[in-house]
Amino acid sequence: MREHDLRCTAPRLAVLSVLVEADARGEHHLTAARIHERLVERRRDVDLTTVYRTVSTLVGVGVVHALAVDENVSTYGLAAQPHHHAVCTRCGAIIEVPAEQLSAALSQASQGTGFLLSDRAGLTLHGLCPGCRATAAD
Numbered sequence: 399m400r401e402h403d404l405r406c407t408a409p410r411l412a413v414l415s416v417l418v419e420a421d422a423r424g425e426h427h428l429t430a431a432r433i434h435e436r437l438v439e440r441r442r443d444v445d446l447t448t449v450y451r452t453v454s455t456l457v458g459v460g461v462v463h464a465l466a467v468d469e470n471v472s473t474y475g476l477a478a479q480p481h482h483h484a485v486c487t488r489c490g491a492i493i494e495v496p497a498e499q500l501s502a503a504l505s506q507a508s509q510g511t512g513f514l515l516s517d518r519a520g521l522t523l524h525g526l527c528p529g530c531r532a533t534a535a536d
């Protein structure tokens with residue numbers, strides 16, 4: 399956070415620690431409501447408005463990035479590693495795909511379209527996550 403010249407206010411640290419913990423468990427993105435829930439579980443006195451304001455500050459400095467899963471819901475995840483997202487169309491699970499795994503595809507797409515494609519969370523792929531694939535096969 400110091401790198402970004404941000405004051406380490408209590409809500410910022412609290413929101414970041416929720417995201418870091420979720421990330422360590424493989425939950426890469428959380429909605430603001432979810433972040434708020436987790437803060438309440440930890441008896442942090444942070445209201446939902448503050449959570450929204452805090453995540454947008456963190457997005458602004460590039461520590462966190464936002465991913466819209468549908469028109470009305472945004473989720474937030476750590477932006478430390480460049481990555482793309484795969485979203486499960488059935489359960490909404492979000493899986494991060496390291497950017498380098500798709501860089502060849504991206505540069506081919508760039509050549510084909512003349513479009514300069516961003517390496518930083520530029521792509522969202524849709525499909526079925528492993529859990530849903532397993533149940534879909536039944």
Ligand SMILES: [Zn+2]
Nearest residue numbers: 426475476494
């Ligand atoms: Zn992400």
Ligand SMILES: [Zn+2]
Nearest residue numbers: 486489527530
């Ligand atoms: Zn799924």
